[in-house]
Amino acid sequence: MSELKPGRSFVSAQQVAELAGVSRSAVSRTFTDGASVSETTRKKVLEAAETLGYHVNHLARSLIHEDSGIVCLIGADINTPYHSRLLDAITRRLQAINRVAMVINTSGDSDSVDAALRQTLNYRANATVVLSGTPPASLINTCINSGQHVILINRDDHLDGPENITVDNAAAAREAFHMLHRAGCRRIAVVSSQAGTPSLVARERAFEAAAGEAGLSVTITRAGPTGYGAGFEAGRLLLSGSDRPDAAFCVTDLLACGFMDAARVEFGMNVPAELCVVGFDDIEQAGWASYQLTTFRQPIAQVADHITKLLDSDDPEPAQGGRACFHADPVWRRTVRPR
Amino acid sequence: MSELKPGRSFVSAQQVAELAGVSRSAVSRTFTDGASVSETTRKKVLEAAETLGYHVNHLARSLIHEDSGIVCLIGADINTPYHSRLLDAITRRLQAINRVAMVINTSGDSDSVDAALRQTLNYRANATVVLSGTPPASLINTCINSGQHVILINRDDHLDGPENITVDNAAAAREAFHMLHRAGCRRIAVVSSQAGTPSLVARERAFEAAAGEAGLSVTITRAGPTGYGAGFEAGRLLLSGSDRPDAAFCVTDLLACGFMDAARVEFGMNVPAELCVVGFDDIEQAGWASYQLTTFRQPIAQVADHITKLLDSDDPEPAQGGRACFHADPVWRRTVRPR
DNA sequence: TGAGCCTTTGCACAAATGTGCAACGGCAGC
DNA sequence: GCTGCCGTTGCACATTTGTGCAAAGGCTCA
Incomplete structure (x- = not known):
């Protein structure tokens, strides 16, 4: 006994x-x-x-099976509206297929991040999902070299090994330009951040290119880390000059909210009469009555579903490798004048 | 070989x-x-x-040690500003003490939640932190009965076994009343939700009691799930009547944002001239220029630090059991008239 | 050079589980 | 009643790691 x-x-x-x-x-x-x-x-x-x-005891069980049932989610800024929604969607889906999520927060000092990543490898995670553009590429390489199944969201590193899930930033940014162009805007600013994340850069570039094709040039402002504060600051800088822009494409809704607030509170401007604004992500705040921001919806549900398909061994026809690309559809609200 | x-x-x-x-x-x-x-x-x-x-392989290592290094975080609505910030803070702190977070999302259908919780027990989590008031008490009991170390945040179940970390909702709510009362408000509404979370109820009750002591009665509106939409709806209901309130205590910042937007957009009211508003949580949006909401700051850092102390075996003097209570300090902005 | 001590190393066992293989028992059919 | 088959069960071994114990080896001191 x-x-x-x-x-x-x-x-x-x-x-x-x-x-x-x-x-x-x-x-x-x-x-x-x-x-x-x-x-x-x-x-x-x-x-x-x-x-x-x-x-x-799943720990002991996992010693025998290949399958630990743990999926590691690596991301930074998880307190951000977009990222927290993504996290919410993915964790729910994972639970539905009997997986459990381990979260590695790469916002802190990189020492602890490194330690945490090693933790993850140590736990024989079933797969590693990289949520944002911020975690350093070296981390990702470590995962791949250790035989981890890696899934990248909205990254453009051309690594062969990981599967890529991307959003068609370029198409959306081009559409954003045409929305503003058709609304009669000609002095268009691009508001971005210093983060230099692949998806943000892609949006900047495609917008700039579309403007170029229409014979317009745009100015790009990067006022700080991606967020409300940087958008506000960009608004202060751009709108205090003599030739104010008549429109702004903000590569993130948070930037857009900050930018709009600067325009209205600091300069008393009317949106969209004097200034049209287009954002990106469709975070919850974009739909609030104070903003009613015209933006592009991140296909969060589709991304989460796709991850599920990649990971669900019970799925009849598991989605297979390589790249998946989803569209970000426009959400018309009130910050762009109708034609 | x-x-x-x-x-x-x-x-x-x-x-x-x-x-x-x-x-x-x-x-x-x-x-x-x-x-x-x-x-x-x-x-x-x-x-x-x-x-x-x-x-x-930590799984094998955990077979021998008592310590699996895994801490399970159970919560609902993790896409909400307050909860995502809490999650962010806790995951970072856990990484710093060489623990790793497993996230159980209780927002989905309860079947998968139950499954996920079993998962957690199966992984021999070092401790279970219950982030919100929403997860059903039966889940918590399951954890306790299985010998799990349970830490409850902002819950008031009087279970003996778990450690409790609470915020002094009552003191803050009383202070909220006095802020509004000193500003000359006399027809004060309380805007809450149908969630019935312990902390929300505590805020309602304490505010009502403080008003009663001052000889005022308040009306409590619960227009739906905690969030912007419910606040907006409450605003529409309350402000369309003949005797509009001249102040509102919203038990959550999200409710406050919705309420303010209804007041301004639907009724063209001026805050704080015609209507004072006090929120709770101090989410990021409360500081945005469009709101400048006077509110109470959740002591998120203190809560996360306390959890760390409870869990860090290397800590010289580990915090010991029972209850811990932190204060929510007022954050003065622009939605309450100065005296 | 020998004795003694300390460091290092390998063996074997422990932790909790899944599973192949053989044995066992029962049931049906003849 | 016997034979054959099938479902069930237990044994033993596998998974990967940490660690006590004993042996070995090297170094120092007399």
């Missing part, structure tokens, strides 16, 4: 077996799908497990 | 040992703090580990 420390520690299958009067194998089989157990012993085992509060 | 599947699967300590020409014990000791290994073999081992891409 193994020692019973009541309340202390966790219960093992051995203890359940003893209480139920069966072998440990029977306990194991009871909790293994598709294993052969008679109905009577299964019942005895479940009853004993219930009274002892037994839960299968 | 053990089989070498190049690229496939993970590397084990056995393979490293063979490449380095030492015993597996030497490999194990190399990666164990305080174990006795000579400098020369340590170097050989580290070199071999580097070329093979070896990482210690």
Whole structure:
């Protein structure tokens, strides 16, 4: 009889077996799908497990299976509206296919990030999803070299190994330009940040190119880290000059909110009469009555679904590797004049 | 010689040992703090580990130690500004003390939540932190019964077993009342939600009590789930009546933003001239120029630090059990008239 | 040079689980 | 009643790691 420390520690299958009067194998089989157990012993085992509060130890189980069931999510700025929504969507989907999410926050000092990443590899994560453009490429390489299944969201590193899920930033940015151009705007500013994230750069570039094709040149302002503050600051800089722009493409909704607030509060401008604004992401605040921001919706649900398909071993036809690209559809609200 | 599947699967300590020409014990000791290994073999081992891409398997390690290093965070609405900031703060702190966070999202259908919680118990999490008031009490009981170390944030269930970290909602709500009362407001509304979360209820009750002591009665409106939409709806309901309130205490900043937008956009009211508003949480949007909301700051950093202290085994004087309560300090902005 | 001590190393066992294989028991069919 | 088959069960071994214990080796001191 193994020692019973009541309340202390966790219960093992051995203890359940003893209480139920069966072998440990029977306990194991009871909790293994598709294993052969008679109905009577299964019942005895479940009853004993219930009274002892037994839960299968996944750590030990994962030693044998390849599948640990853990999916690691690496990202920075998870307190941001867009990222937190992405995190929300992915964790929910993962739970639905019996995976569990481990979150590595790369916002802190890089030392602890490195340690945390090693943690992840140590836990034999089933896959690693890189949520944002910020985590350093070296981290990602470490994952790949260790045989990790890596999924990149909105990155453009041309690494071969990871699967890429991207949003068609270029198409959306071109469409953004045409929205503003058709609204009659000719002095258009691009508001971006110093982050230099691949997707932000892609938006800047495509917008600039589309403007060039229409014979316009644009000025790009990068006033700080991506966020409300940088947008506000950009607004102060751009609108205090003599030739104010008549429109702005903000590569992020947060930037757009800051920019709009600067325009209205600091300069008393009217949006969209004097100034049209287009954002990107469609965060919740874009729909608030104070902003009613015209923007592009991140296909968060589609991205999360795709990740699920890549990871769900039960899926009849698992999505296969390489690249997946989703569209960001425009959301018309009130910050761009109708034609 | 053990089989070498190049690229496939993970590397084990056995393979490293063979490449380095030492015993597996030497490999194990190399990666164990305080174990006795000579400098020369340590170097050989580290070199071999580097070329093979070896990482210690924490799952196996956790079989032996009590300490799995995993901390489970259970919460709903993690896409909300307050919760995502809390999540951000906690995950960072956990990484700093060499723990890693597993996130269980209780927003989805309860089936998958239940499954995910079982997952957590299965992974022998070091502790379980309940982030919000929403996850059902039965989940928490399951954790406690299974011998889990449970930490509750802002809950008031009087369960004995878990440690409680709370914010002094009552004191803040009383202070909120006095702020509005001193500003001359007499017809004060309380805007809440149908969530019925312990902390929200505590704020409602304390505010009502403080008003009662001052000889005022307040009306409480609960227009839906906690969020911007419910605040907006509450604004529409309250302000369309004949005797409009001259102030509102919104138990959440999101409610406050919605309420303010309804007041300004739908009714053209001026805040704070005609209507004073006080919120709670001090989310980022409260500081945006469009709102400049006077509110109470959630002591997120203190809460996260306290969790760290509870969990850090290396801490010289670990914080001990029972209850911890932090203050929510007022943040004066522009939605309450100065006296 | 020998004795003693300390460091280092390897063996073997422990942790909790899944599973192949053989044995066992019951049931049906002849 | 016997034979054959099928479902069930237990044993033993596998997964990967940490660690106590004993042995070995090297170094120092007499």
